[in-house]
Amino acid sequence: MPTDRTAAGPNPGDTGTARPIVHYGEPVLHTPCTPVTAFDAALAALVEDMFASMYAANGVGLAANQIGVDARVFVLDCEDADGARTVAAVVNPVLILPPPPRELMVGDEGCLSVPGVFTDTPRAATAVVEGLDPDGHPVRIEGTGTLARCLQHETDHLDGTVYVDRLPAKTRKKMLAEAGLR
Ligand SMILES: [Zn+2]
Numbered sequence: 001m002p003t004d005r006t007a008a009g010p011n012p013g014d015t016g017t018a019r020p021i022v023h024y025g026e027p028v029l030h031t032p033c034t035p036v037t038a039f040d041a042a043l044a045a046l047v048e049d050m051f052a053s054m055y056a057a058n059g060v061g062l063a064a065n066q067i068g069v070d071a072r073v074f075v076l077d078c079e080d081a082d083g084a085r086t087v088a089a090v091v092n093p094v095l096i097l098p099p100p101p102r103e104l105m106v107g108d109e110g111c112l113s114v115p116g117v118f119t120d121t122p123r124a125a126t127a128v129v130e131g132l133d134p135d136g137h138p139v140r141i142e143g144t145g146t147l148a149r150c151l152q153h154e155t156d157h158l159d160g161t162v163y164v165d166r167l168p169a170k171t172r173k174k175m176l177a178e179a180g181l182r
Contacts, residue, residue, distance in 0.1 A: 012075070012087060013051030019067040021057055021112045024162055024181050028065045029113055033072040033158045036091045039136035043073070047089045047134045050075045059112045061150040063157030066113050073134075074154035081145030090139055093131035095155040097124045109149060109163050114179045119171065121163055127151040 022029055036043060046069060054062035060078035064071040077087045102124050109121035127148040130140045143151045153163055164172045176182040 012077075012089070013048060013053075013055050016045070016048030016050070016052030018052045018056035019049055021053065021115075022066055022068050024111075024114050024164065024176060024179070026068070028068050028070060029157070029162055030160050031065075031070070032160045033063070033065050034070050035072045036132075039091070039132070039134060043071075043091070044134050046071065047073065047075060050089070051077075054112075057112050060146065061154045062112065063154050065157060065160075072158045074158060076147075076150050076154060078146045078150045080143055080147040086141060086143070086147055088139065088141060089134050090129055090131040090141065090154075091134060091136075093129045093151075093155050093158065095152060096128040096130065097152075098126060102126075105145075105149070107149065109153065111153070111163055113162060114164055114175060114181065117175045117178045119164075119167065119175060121149075121166065123149050123152050129155060 050062050050064060050067065053067050054075055061074060061076035063074040073091045074093060075089045079085050104122045105125040106120050106122050108118045110118040125148060126144050128142050129151045133139045141151060156163060164175055173182065
């Protein structure tokens with residue numbers, strides 16, 4: 001279940017260490033991540049480091065390969081279209097989109113791995129992710145708004161796709177140049 005980071009008790013990332021964010025062009029970001037098979041202390045520690053890294057970078061989502069780790073897991077802390085907040089770590093996520101023709105939303109999208117730039121990116125207006133929590137229990141997250149965008153963006157990362165890969169080549173080149181990556 002998503003947890004409320006404002007609730008009493010330890011917050012996600014409190015025991016983790018913020019690691020450097022990997023930038024576009026590093027092979028780990030352009031390769032599908034390996035599914036997780038061990039729900040152990042090492043996975044729990046990785047998730048803590050991912051939350052710490054995401055919060056340190058002021059992100060709303062982070063995939064494991066963004067800190068250089070080849071593991072199919074992402075974390076997020078963002079709001080849906082109604083402002084309801086979800087904080088979650090999802091292991092081996094599967095993205096489920098409405099069947100076409102599906103409603104699209106166009107809005108600003110950015111990525112910690114392409115720092116400092118944002119651009120309008122079309123996405124499905126609603127999205128669902130099913131997977132496991134770090135203890136191996138089933139989780140299902142239904143999202144609208146930023147949460148829907150985040151679910152699609154982070155699952156993309158684990159498939160080796162950075163959102164700028166979905167944009168026209170000319171736009172992508174301009175954005176990578178603006179981010180100082182080309
Ligand atoms: Zn990203």
